[in-house]
Amino acid sequence: MTESSRKSAYGDAEARRRMTLDAAAELLDEGGYAALTIRSVAQRSGTSTGLIYQYFADKQEIFIALLGESQTESAAFVEALPRDRGVAALIASVIPQTARQWVRVGRLIATWRTVEGDARYERESVAEVRETTRLYNEALRSALIEAASKEGRCLRDDPALLPFVLSGLMGISDTLVNNWPTDVDPSDLIDFAAEAITRGITAPDTAGQPGPATA
Amino acid sequence: MTESSRKSAYGDAEARRRMTLDAAAELLDEGGYAALTIRSVAQRSGTSTGLIYQYFADKQEIFIALLGESQTESAAFVEALPRDRGVAALIASVIPQTARQWVRVGRLIATWRTVEGDARYERESVAEVRETTRLYNEALRSALIEAASKEGRCLRDDPALLPFVLSGLMGISDTLVNNWPTDVDPSDLIDFAAEAITRGITAPDTAGQPGPATA
């Protein structure tokens, strides 16, 4: 029997963590942030409030774990995306995925600082999330570069490019999820945003048509 | 004595409302969302928790009032902005203003739905905020159109344009306020974003240089 499969007389720690996270995600999807209480998580995952605190230091820690998983999932999604349909198509595919994650986890990001105040946040779990964030960012950067090059185009060379794209995805996702503008079709917004962001981040064509250089 | 200057033996209702909102805004600026409790608002504005509920139906109503004031202020800011320095310069000026408002009020927007659940929200105050939102949006639209025309350029004709710009401003503001990317200078992000959004929303020049048509 390996170390990792060790179970207690009452339950497997890893499985218990998983059940807690699954219950939290379900509650979030069903009833939003307001429905996510420690008591309801405990009830749904079949434990007690006290026991949850043996696997998570506090409620924030549950958010952080969910956020990390969401980012890892998004990174895999981006890595699997086809590169051969151009930058705008790539971005148009990423937007709905971002929005989907935003429903569950975006509020948490938004509430994070807010709830914490300034709290110097040097928990280990935060460092882990920073790493998954980095992996997601790199996945997106590669995807953009590759999609551009398949189109015979170049991305602008600016360190602010990726933060701009990430900010844009976030803003559009928030707009889609909360549907602020009532008079525009979501898919029209997605298409316009994808093309506008693409115009924003690609370098001007040297020639008129994509293809080998010199007209 | 006019109707509007009517005061009670104990205090002026309008003044009391004002003091409540000022106290709420101060608490928000000082300690973030977590510091904004009804008890602390009551203490700071020199009333009691009970009395606050005579002027605001609930805590959300305080947010909504703050949000409306913030939007009105932003609309005035945008209207006062010079048009003669081009679209990108205009946007670069709007970003810090949006970010400033975002610190105070953005969280509230983000938390709104979240806190409410789906609650069919047909309070009068929400209708008012919708109106101030509309006024802000129109101010921004006019400013963009005028700045473009002074440059001899045109905005793209698409109903998704304004929602895209608003989403972008929101996303960038959130990134600035929470400084997600640690390795990029905020003012570099602002400049890049302003230019990228401009490239995204302006129609391609017919001629090379701005100026009268035909090259």
Place this chain on the structure above:
DNA sequence: ACCTGAACACCGTTCAAGT
């Protein structure tokens, strides 16, 4: 050794009691 849930210090909100 592991797990529970009453207890604690908060929160938003109400309403009987004071002035």
Place this chain on the structure above:
DNA sequence: ACCTGAACACCGTTCAAGT
């Protein structure tokens, strides 16, 4: 007539007590 603040039903979190 206007105002207060104890009381209520929650929340996140802890820890004595159970098994």
